[in-house]
Amino acid sequence: MQSSFPFIPESASTLSGDVDAVYFYISGVTVFFTTLISLVVIFFVIRYRRRNPFEIPRPIEGSTKLETLWSVIPLVIAMSIFVWGAKVYFAEYRPPKNALEVYVVGKQWMWKFQHSTGQREINELHIPVGQKIKLIMASEDVIHDVFVPAFRIKADVVPGKYTSEWFEATKPGRYHFFCAEYCGMNHSGMGGWVVVMEPAEFENWLSGNVSQLSPATAGRQMFESLGCASCHGANGEGGRGPALLGLFGSNVVLNNNQTVRADEGYVRESILNPQAKIVSGFGPIMPSFQGQVNEEQLLQLVAFVKSLSTTKPETPTTKPPVNANVKPSAPH
Amino acid sequence: MEEFEVPRPPRTNYLNAEYGVKSWLLTKDHKRIALLYLGGISFFFFIGSLYAMAIRLELLTPQADLTQSSTYNKMFTQHGIIMVFFFLIPSIPATLGNFLVPMMIGAKDLAFPRINLLSWYIYMLGGILTIYALLAGGVDTGWTFYTPYSTTFSNSYVIATGLGIFIAGFSSILTGLNFIVTIHTMRAPGMTWFRLPLFIWAHYATSLIMILGTPVIAITILLVAFERLAHIGIFDPAAGGDPVLFQHLFWFYSHPAVYIMVLPAMGVVSELIANFSRKNIFGYKFVAFSSLAIAVFGFLVWGHHMFVASQSIYAGMIFSILSFAVAIPSAVKVFNWTATLHKGSISYDTPMLYGLGFIGLFTIGGLTGMFLASLATDVHLSDTYFIVAHFHYIMVGGTLLAYLGGLHYWWPKISGRMYPEGWGRFSALIVFVGFNLTFSPQFVLGYMGMPRRYHTYPADLVSWQVLHVLSTAGASILGVGLLIPLIYLIWSMRYGRIAEANPWHLPGLEWQTASPPPTQNFYETPIVTSEAYEFAPPEAKEVVGRFERQRPVKI
Numbered sequence: 001m002q003s004s005f006p007f008i009p010e011s012a013s014t015l016s017g018d019v020d021a022v023y024f025y026i027s028g029v030t031v032f033f034t035t036l037i038s039l040v041v042i043f044f045v046i047r048y049r050r051r052n053p054f055e056i057p058r059p060i061e062g063s064t065k066l067e068t069l070w071s072v073i074p075l076v077i078a079m080s081i082f083v084w085g086a087k088v089y090f091a092e093y094r095p096p097k098n099a100l101e102v103y104v105v106g107k108q109w110m111w112k113f114q115h116s117t118g119q120r121e122i123n124e125l126h127i128p129v130g131q132k133i134k135l136i137m138a139s140e141d142v143i144h145d146v147f148v149p150a151f152r153i154k155a156d157v158v159p160g161k162y163t164s165e166w167f168e169a170t171k172p173g174r175y176h177f178f179c180a181e182y183c184g185m186n187h188s189g190m191g192g193w194v195v196v197m198e199p200a201e202f203e204n205w206l207s208g209n210v211s212q213l214s215p216a217t218a219g220r221q222m223f224e225s226l227g228c229a230s231c232h233g234a235n236g237e238g239g240r241g242p243a244l245l246g247l248f249g250s251n252v253v254l255n256n257n258q259t260v261r262a263d264e265g266y267v268r269e270s271i272l273n274p275q276a277k278i279v280s281g282f283g284p285i286m287p288s289f290q291g292q293v294n295e296e297q298l299l300q301l302v303a304f305v306k307s308l309s310t311t312k313p314e315t316p317t318t319k320p321p322v323n324a325n326v327k328p329s330a331p332h
Numbered sequence: 333m334e335e336f337e338v339p340r341p342p343r344t345n346y347l348n349a350e351y352g353v354k355s356w357l358l359t360k361d362h363k364r365i366a367l368l369y370l371g372g373i374s375f376f377f378f379i380g381s382l383y384a385m386a387i388r389l390e391l392l393t394p395q396a397d398l399t400q401s402s403t404y405n406k407m408f409t410q411h412g413i414i415m416v417f418f419f420l421i422p423s424i425p426a427t428l429g430n431f432l433v434p435m436m437i438g439a440k441d442l443a444f445p446r447i448n449l450l451s452w453y454i455y456m457l458g459g460i461l462t463i464y465a466l467l468a469g470g471v472d473t474g475w476t477f478y479t480p481y482s483t484t485f486s487n488s489y490v491i492a493t494g495l496g497i498f499i500a501g502f503s504s505i506l507t508g509l510n511f512i513v514t515i516h517t518m519r520a521p522g523m524t525w526f527r528l529p530l531f532i533w534a535h536y537a538t539s540l541i542m543i544l545g546t547p548v549i550a551i552t553i554l555l556v557a558f559e560r561l562a563h564i565g566i567f568d569p570a571a572g573g574d575p576v577l578f579q580h581l582f583w584f585y586s587h588p589a590v591y592i593m594v595l596p597a598m599g600v601v602s603e604l605i606a607n608f609s610r611k612n613i614f615g616y617k618f619v620a621f622s623s624l625a626i627a628v629f630g631f632l633v634w635g636h637h638m639f640v641a642s643q644s645i646y647a648g649m650i651f652s653i654l655s656f657a658v659a660i661p662s663a664v665k666v667f668n669w670t671a672t673l674h675k676g677s678i679s680y681d682t683p684m685l686y687g688l689g690f691i692g693l694f695t696i697g698g699l700t701g702m703f704l705a706s707l708a709t710d711v712h713l714s715d716t717y718f719i720v721a722h723f724h725y726i727m728v729g730g731t732l733l734a735y736l737g738g739l740h741y742w743w744p745k746i747s748g749r750m751y752p753e754g755w756g757r758f759s760a761l762i763v764f765v766g767f768n769l770t771f772s773p774q775f776v777l778g779y780m781g782m783p784r785r786y787h788t789y790p791a792d793l794v795s796w797q798v799l800h801v802l803s804t805a806g807a808s809i810l811g812v813g814l815l816i817p818l819i820y821l822i823w824s825m826r827y828g829r830i831a832e833a834n835p836w837h838l839p840g841l842e843w844q845t846a847s848p849p850p851t852q853n854f855y856e857t858p859i860v861t862s863e864a865y866e867f868a869p870p871e872a873k874e875v876v877g878r879f880e881r882q883r884p885v886k887i
């Protein structure tokens with residue numbers, strides 16, 4: 001992660017350059033004003049040093065003109081930083097279409113990754129260069145955070161909901177990633193490597209590691225073993241419970257006439273806390289599966305429900321994905 | 333400096349009016365209570381600094397050398413808790429504020445002297461409970477107590493420590509209440525609101541935050557304790573709670589609390605800059621009102637601590653723009669202090685060196701806040717060493733420097749003795765150099781990606797270790813710079829040159845009485861007829877010669 005300049009971090013994602021541009025802009029403002037203030041202070045301190053212990057300088061009243069000037073100029077500069085920073089942030093957090101999804105589960109003190117093709121990894125994430133990757137992240141215990149300095153991205157992984165972040169790597173290589181939210185004893189050991197590979201190399205890596213079921217297939221098995229199928233139908237076609245075919249990404253009408261967009265967070269909540277939002281036309285008969293499935297299994301169930309809507313785009317693209325407990329407009 | 337009066341032999345003053353431990357422990361004199369606080373606060377600062385040194389030593393190398401991770405985590409947690417809740421928050425208000433608020437407005441004491449004493453006992457009780465928790469096993473949640481780690485997962489003394497902070501909070505509330513009532517009701521005749529020294533305005537604004545904000549942190553800590561004991565499910569997602577709710581509650585207090593830490597410092601610096609350049613402050617009203625603006629708008633920006641904590645992007649944008657806005661009043665102050673120097677008569681006494689140091693370091697601290705208020709850069713910098721550097725620039729470079737400057741400035745009034753000026757200047761320089769060497773590398777470390785609260789870091793990142801070594805070297809220099817004043821201030825209480833009533837020749841009311849002052853502060857109630865910092869009548873010409881507005885001291 002060392003770049004050719006020893007004190008500038010490697011820049012290896014499509015957005016890292018944009019973040020750096022804002023960074024250097026603010027650095028410029030900081031250096032300019034620090035130098036200005038320091039030079040003026042030093043000049044005054046030397047020029048107006050006390051030459052005679054009895055001297056009393058002439059008092060100077062304030063000046064409203066000056067006060068206005070030095071309120072408005074900083075305000076304008078500050079607003080320019082705000083606008084630029086917000087613009088880049090918006091791009092950073094709006095999940096792109098057609099991203100490769102990787103499921104991430106954090107727990108004290110390790111990271112588990114699962115690719116949509118089934119490969120699992122611990123504390124290491126292999127991804128292809130030039131491909132948008134979206135991490136869908138859950139925590140089994142406390143708050144963690146996935147921070148990849150070379151990509152300039154960071155997002156907390158909060159228990160009880162899904163959060164996400166995305167990036168597109170621009171250079172093959174090995175990049176450190178860290179847990180950036182203090183999570184207890186071994187927090188500083190809870191990191192690893194993101195390994196960015198050429199696409200062909202990545203395909204190779206994938207085929208060398210196919211021992212596991214894909215999350216969607218594993219989810220289908222659980223769908224049967226947990227008895228979901230008895231209400232939702234063996235293929236999600238519906239029964240006592242609503243059909244799950246085509247559910248993901250659609251708008252669901254609830255019994256209080258509100259509509260909710262069915263994203264990962266909604267499916268998660270439907271499984272753990274089905275009483276929270278009842279689908280219009282159905283009774284509150286679905287039992288809660290809280291405590292019966294862990295975060296990884298939950299992600300597999302979600303992947304299965306998602307796979308029932310493959311006629312639609314994989315992820316909703318018009319809106320950012322939604323937190324389980326938060327209103328639909330909330331991202332990650 | 334030229335002597336205006338011959339130092340007087342000792343006479344009765346607040347220090348020798350009564351003797352014995354009891355006369356101190358039961359005192360109602362705000363000046364003695366200020367000294368009680370000074371003792372307590374210095375003690376906690378010393379403990380907090382020991383932790384800091386241990387942390388810096390551990391970070392010299394990438395791997396674990398001195399401690400295990402669990403111990404390291406306790407060290408940074410306890411460092412933070414002691415420094416924030418038992419040093420920074422009470423530092424200036426409880427010592428200098430307690431001593432000077434009544435003196436600057438021409439009052440005999442604070443409005444509620446008994447409550448003032450009570451506040452010290454509460455502070456000490458909270459502190460002792462916290463120290464007990466540290467000795468019993470310590471706490472490892474970080475000073476921020478984030479849930480669900482603090483409520484469900486940590487096996488450390490969270491409740492005992494929390495209770496210590498909870499109790500100490502009441503001393504803040506009582507102090508704030510006392511200041512507000514005193515400033516409203518006990519000003520000397522002629523001391524109108526716009527004649528108040530800016531130190532008083534700053535303490536007024538601080539008191540507002542203390543009263544409005546502290547109850548929120550108190551409730552939040554209670555909720556954490558309930559959750560730990562009874563598992564009621566407020567913050568624990570497994571029980572239907574929301575861990576992020578804690579962060580909202582915590583920062584709703586703790587962002588304004590950073591202004592509890594820095595506003596009094598700004599008040600001190602306004603005094604130092606004006607008095608040591610013998611000028612009225614440039615734009616008095618703007619400086620005064622900017623304190624109030626900070627106090628009010630500081631309550632609207634807590635969400636900037638949660639940009640990456642799964643907050644919605646739209647909330648993020650609102651908190652970002654408000655954070656930029658709240659930076660403006662701070663900028664206005666810096667410009668006004670700088671303008672005050674223009675055509676002044678600037679002395680290079682130790683307090684002024686600290687005051688000038690404050691301007692530089694606070695400017696850097698404030699400007700680096702922009703990197704964190706800006707969303708795109710905060711995503712990268714949040715929870716890294718950049719944050720650590722930013723708030724140390726504000727709280728050590730700002731608050732600690734102002735505190736030391738203030739302590740030197742009023743030392744003759746407090747102790748009746750002068751500190752050794754040469755040593756003073758020397759150590760101020762050491763502190764400034766040591767401080768910058770300690771914390772400026774941490775900005776780079778944060779940008780490089782080093783997360784905060786890390787016991788170890790990857791050994792393949794050589795530049796990280798280089799920066800850590802620089803930082804530890806700086807911390808050692810800073811440590812020396814802080815030990816020197818500790819030694820000579822104690823020394824000077826006995827051996828320092830006896831101070832005149834008004835050794836700096838200043839117009840402020842606190843200087844118009846003996847050093848040290850009598851128990852009742854003034855021999856007769858002062859009557860105020862001039863503005864603050866009025867060295868010369870406003871119609872005066874360039875140089876008006878010898879300073880004549882000093883009042884004679886009655887003995």
Ligand code: HEM
Nearest residue numbers: 590593594636637659662698701702704705714715723726
């Ligand atoms: C002048 C304008 C300022 C701005 C725009 C600003 C901005 C920020 C922001 C956005 C953060 C959160 C960063 C993050 O967690 O990702 C932060 C952290 C912090 N700031 Fe400031 N700040 C300013 C001044 C101050 C002042 C005056 C103080 C204290 C006296 C202060 C003390 C702190 C502290 C203690 C933290 C870190 C808290 C923690 O996470 O432990 N800041 N600042």
Ligand SMILES: [Cu+2]
Nearest residue numbers: 179181183187
């Ligand atoms: Cu962690």
Ligand SMILES: [Cu+2]
Nearest residue numbers: 587634636637
């Ligand atoms: Cu803040």
